[in-house]
Amino acid sequence: MTIKVRIPVQLIIEHKAIPHLYKTEVYEWIKEKKVALVSGNGKTRAVTHDIVEVISGQASRIQVMSCENNSLDTINELERMVLEDPPDIIFGVGGGKALDVSKVVGTRSNVPVVLFPTAISSDAICSPVAVIKMLNKSTSIGVKMPQGVVIDLDLLASSPPRLMSAGIGDLLSNKSALFDWRLAHAAGKEEMNTFANLMANNAVDSFLNLINRPEVDSSRMIKGAAESLIMSGIAMSIAGSSRPCSGSEHLISHALDYHCGGKALHxxxxxxxxxxxxxxxxxxxQVEKLGPIYEKLGLPAHYEDLGYTREEMHRAIRKAPSMRNRYTILNEFELTDESIDQILDEVYPEQAKNRYQLTGSSSG
Structure with a gap:
C-alpha cells in the first residue's frame, strides 16, 4: 500500500533569497494573483515590507495582515479577513507563531501557503503541525504542508542566536521522540513508519556530523540547521503525525507551559x-555527551537557567504524561516524588547552572 505525502513544491535556502525572489518559481506563482501576507511583530514588519517591494510589480493585489499572537481569536479574525476577499496565495512571514498561524489560516480557508521564516526557533518552518493557544493552553493541530518555503540565510544570520539554539533544541529531540515511538510500537500502541523514522533520525545525525567538523562557519551551521528542521517536518508529513519529532520530552515542555507559566522558548x-x-x-x-553539545550550541542544561524552580520542574514531570494521549517512556515508570527528586539531581546537577543567558527572546 502506498500513501500520498505532501511536501513543499519549492524549497529555497540561500543568501539574499528575498531580494532575489523575482528569479524563482514562487515569483511566477503570484503573477497577476492576489497575495495576502500574514506578518509577525518586531523586525518581521521590515522583512514583510521588503517582500512587498519585490512582488509589488508582479501580484495584482497585496494585502498585509498582522499576526499579534497564535491565539484562536487571532486565527478566527485573520480567517474572516481572508474569506471576505480570498487571496490566491498566503505568504507567512515571521517566527514560529506567525508561521503556525499562516498554516492554520491557509488550511481552514483552502489557500496555499508559502512560508518566509525570520528565525528557525522550531520545526514550524516546514511541518504538517501547528501550535495554537486555546483557553490559555497550547494545542497542536494538523495542517496542510506549505506549498513553498523561502529561507534567506542573511536574515537568519541577523536573528538573535537564542532563536537558532531553540530550533536546534527542537531538532535534537528527534532522538528521544523516536525512542518513544519505537517503544509505543513494541507495546502495540501505534504503527511505526520506518521511512519517517529514518528521515527524522538522519535529520539529527546530519546536523551533529556537521557541528563535529573541525571548522564550520556560522553560515554553514545555520543552513545545516534549517535543512535538518525541514527534513524533520517532512518526516512528520510521512508519518501523518508529529510522532517522529515529539515524544516524552515535548510532553514535559507542554507541562511547563500549562502548569508552570511557560517561561522560555519551546x-x-x-x-x-x-x-x-x-x-x-x-x-x-548519551545524556553526558549532550553536555558539551549544549554548551557549544548555547542550550540550557539546567531548569533554573530558564527561570523554573525545582518545584515547578517536579510538577511538570508529574503532569507530563497527562498532557496528551501518547505512549512514551513516562508510561513505563511509576515515578514517585522521591524518584523524581533523585533523577533531577542526576540530570540537572548544580554544576550545570549558569551556563546560559536569557537574551534575544523575540520570535515573531
Whole structure:
C-alpha cells in the first residue's frame, strides 16, 4: 500500500533569497494573483515590507495582515479577513507563531501557503503541525504542508542566536521522540513508519556530523540547521503525525507551559526535557555527551537557567504524561516524588547552572 505525502513544491535556502525572489518559481506563482501576507511583530514588519517591494510589480493585489499572537481569536479574525476577499496565495512571514498561524489560516480557508521564516526557533518552518493557544493552553493541530518555503540565510544570520539554539533544541529531540515511538510500537500502541523514522533520525545525525567538523562557519551551521528542521517536518508529513519529532520530552515542555507559566522558548524547554527523557530511556551515556553539545550550541542544561524552580520542574514531570494521549517512556515508570527528586539531581546537577543567558527572546 502506498500513501500520498505532501511536501513543499519549492524549497529555497540561500543568501539574499528575498531580494532575489523575482528569479524563482514562487515569483511566477503570484503573477497577476492576489497575495495576502500574514506578518509577525518586531523586525518581521521590515522583512514583510521588503517582500512587498519585490512582488509589488508582479501580484495584482497585496494585502498585509498582522499576526499579534497564535491565539484562536487571532486565527478566527485573520480567517474572516481572508474569506471576505480570498487571496490566491498566503505568504507567512515571521517566527514560529506567525508561521503556525499562516498554516492554520491557509488550511481552514483552502489557500496555499508559502512560508518566509525570520528565525528557525522550531520545526514550524516546514511541518504538517501547528501550535495554537486555546483557553490559555497550547494545542497542536494538523495542517496542510506549505506549498513553498523561502529561507534567506542573511536574515537568519541577523536573528538573535537564542532563536537558532531553540530550533536546534527542537531538532535534537528527534532522538528521544523516536525512542518513544519505537517503544509505543513494541507495546502495540501505534504503527511505526520506518521511512519517517529514518528521515527524522538522519535529520539529527546530519546536523551533529556537521557541528563535529573541525571548522564550520556560522553560515554553514545555520543552513545545516534549517535543512535538518525541514527534513524533520517532512518526516512528520510521512508519518501523518508529529510522532517522529515529539515524544516524552515535548510532553514535559507542554507541562511547563500549562502548569508552570511557560517561561522560555519551546525548543529550550524541549532541550531540557530531552535530558530527562533520555535518562529514563537508559541512555545515560548519551545524556553526558549532550553536555558539551549544549554548551557549544548555547542550550540550557539546567531548569533554573530558564527561570523554573525545582518545584515547578517536579510538577511538570508529574503532569507530563497527562498532557496528551501518547505512549512514551513516562508510561513505563511509576515515578514517585522521591524518584523524581533523585533523577533531577542526576540530570540537572548544580554544576550545570549558569551556563546560559536569557537574551534575544523575540520570535515573531
Amino acid at each position: 525548543g529550550e524547554q524541549v532541550a531540557l526535557g530531552v535530558l530527562f527523557s533520555e535518562y529514563l530511556q537508559g541512555q545515560r551515556e
